Amino acid sequence: MSAGQAEHWAAELSLMGPGISEAVAWAGLVIARAEGAMVTDTGGNSYLDLMGGAGVNLIGHSHPAYVAALSEQIGAWLIGAHASDARLGALRELAALLPADLDRVQFYSSGAEAVESAVRLAKSATGKFEVLAFWGGFHGRTATALAATGGARAGLGPAMPGVLTTPYASCYRCPLRARYPECGLACVEFARDVLREQSSGSLAAILVEPVQGRAGNVVPPRGFLGALRELATEYDALLISDESMTGLGRTGTVLACAHDEVVPDIAILGKGLGNGYPVSAVVASARLMSVGPFGRPSASSSSFGGFPLACSAVSVVARTVREQGLAARSAALGAEFLDRLRALIPVTGIVGDIRGRGLAVGIELVTDQASRTPLPKSRLRAVFTELLARGVLVMTGGSTLRLYPPLTTTADELDRAAGIIADTIAGTSASIGAPARP
Ligand SMILES: Cc1ncc(COP(=O)(O)O)c(C=O)c1O
Structure with a gap:
């Protein structure tokens, strides 16, 4: 979070109740604009938005047909x-x-x-x-x-x-x-x-x-x-x-x-x-x-x-x-995305379970795969923050990273997201000393 964005958040929190979404507060972003699967903050940094307003972003931010129809309706x-x-x-x-x-x-x-x-x-x-x-x-x-x-x-x-x-x-x-x-x-x-x-x-x-x-x-x-x-x-x-x-x-x-x-x-x-x-x-x-x-x-x-x-x-x-056949697209892209992410399980120690259907995906993090003890919140936050620093915004729930890309996300964007998530989790596993499987 830049100094400007921190100041913006402080100004809002001096006037707003604190019970907002924890993941939104962790992100601390001040968003300037958004398009498709990307959001851009006031500092000009862009993020792949897999949080999507907690599963709201179905057809992409600022979809041209959506913007046109709602703008016309506002005027009517x-x-x-x-x-x-x-x-x-x-x-x-x-x-x-x-x-x-x-x-x-x-x-x-x-x-x-x-x-x-x-x-x-x-x-x-x-x-x-x-x-x-x-x-x-x-x-x-x-x-x-x-x-x-x-x-x-x-x-x-x-x-x-x-x-x-x-x-x-x-x-x-x-x-x-x-x-x-x-x-x-x-x-x-x-x-x-x-x-x-x-x-x-x-x-x-x-x-x-x-x-x-x-x-x-x-x-x-x-x-x-x-x-x-x-x-x-x-x-x-x-x-x-x-x-x-x-x-x-x-x-x-x-x-x-x-x-x-x-x-x-x-x-x-x-x-x-x-x-x-x-x-x-x-x-x-x-x-x-x-x-x-x-x-x-x-x-x-x-x-x-x-x-x-x-x-x-x-x-x-x-x-x-x-x-645009987005349901079928979600099925196909989601299956590929899951396959790619599942390749993480055998090599990293903090991934307990990877599951999902279509483009609703969960990566459950644990202290170790044998005990399945949920990763404590402070460590989950460390993974979340590192992902954000690398340009990927996710949602959380319990000890799970929840991913909700829009159904219009490109295969390239998903591929990029999977790579960053894989690297980040592997890096975090090492840094918190979780056992890596051979
Ligand atoms: C399955 C389900 N039902 C209902 C709700 C409540 O929706 P809202 O926050 O719009 O009241 C949510 C919100 O996350 C949800 O996931």
């Missing part, structure tokens, strides 16, 4: 949830991408707001009120979302009643100490036990991330989401897939649930849906969405839901994903 009109070409465009573009069964969209502004709405929809549609969510999950910081979010409730008192939680299929750190595939998805059997022991018999929905983002891009094994689909049906409950992080192609398919051939009853979209403009959506069938109270007039609206600027953003993002 901004306020009101009236019908508009922008909204019709957004709805049609989403319909062209999403599974045919999910044919109704309700717009909101943030992921957490959409999570709350999706749960209200599930309660309306089932007449029941409990939600089953997963350890390690992240769904936002509003009441129900927070109750369904792991590890973020300390000091905040009792969570929203009616939210039950159970272990995710997090195989590198299986909470059941089981091993896939021999376990036969023991976590799903455990979820059955949780429901049997703890549910009051009123399960409305299973709320799941198809890849757990904040937990470090944890990819569940094949069959997990399908088994949850069956579990939901068994309990006459709905399956809600929180695709805020994964939706619209990030993991190589339009919805990440598709990797397990699952179509959820309700999908939540956010983050990349607006590529920087704050917009989210709840997507479900017409049949579900019309059930009261959710489907009654004004019962599921919000002040900014469906405003024209947000819809312009959605329209451009969804069209770009469709026209």
Whole structure:
């Protein structure tokens, strides 16, 4: 961080609450402009941006079509949830991408707001009120979302009643100490036990991330989401897939649930849906969405839901994903990127696990591969800072480096990123004395 940028941060922090993203604060950047996969700070230094606003940058910073559409919309009109070409465009573009069964969209502004709405929809549609969510999950910081979010409730008192939680299929750190595939998805059997022991018999929905983002891009094994689909049906409950992080192609398919051939009853979209403009959506069938109270007039609206600027953003993002085949591109580039990164595991001591789907990648760092002890935060920060010094900006979560390049990133940029990450981790392994494998 240059002296000028440090001074800028000090000025902001003298006026702003401190609870901002830790990785953003660690980076300490003051950004002047951004384009594609690159951000440039006020000192003229450019960085490959694999943080992407924590998974928001789907089609690239300042995509020309995006800038043109939003600039035109600002000049036309901004306020009101009236019908508009922008909204019709957004709805049609989403319909062209999403599974045919999910044919109704309700717009909101943030992921957490959409999570709350999706749960209200599930309660309306089932007449029941409990939600089953997963350890390690992240769904936002509003009441129900927070109750369904792991590890973020300390000091905040009792969570929203009616939210039950159970272990995710997090195989590198299986909470059941089981091993896939021999376990036969023991976590799903455990979820059955949780429901049997703890549910009051009123399960409305299973709320799941198809890849757990904040937990470090944890990819569940094949069959997990399908088994949850069956579990939901068994309990006459709905399956809600929180695709805020994964939706619209990030993991190589339009919805990440598709990797397990699952179509959820309700999908939540956010983050990349607006590529920087704050917009989210709840997507479900017409049949579900019309059930009261959710489907009654004004019962599921919000002040900014469906405003024209947000819809312009959605329209451009969804069209770009469709026209440029960005989901397939993410699958192909992500597979190559992962292969390249995986070559690190046998040669460096602090890489515990490398995982990912499409262009959502996690590199979990440990003190040593045998004990799998998470790398302490100070050491993680050292890796983060060294990466930044070499021109690569990443996201973190626990002891994991989380990488979210835009789906438009070039193969060269990814290659460069992989090389820098490899060198940095190898260098850091040596400097902290972690054992290098032969
Ligand atoms: C899967 C998931 N759901 C919901 C949210 C909450 O979104 P927001 O921060 O827009 O409220 C997040 C944010 O990281 C997320 O990753």
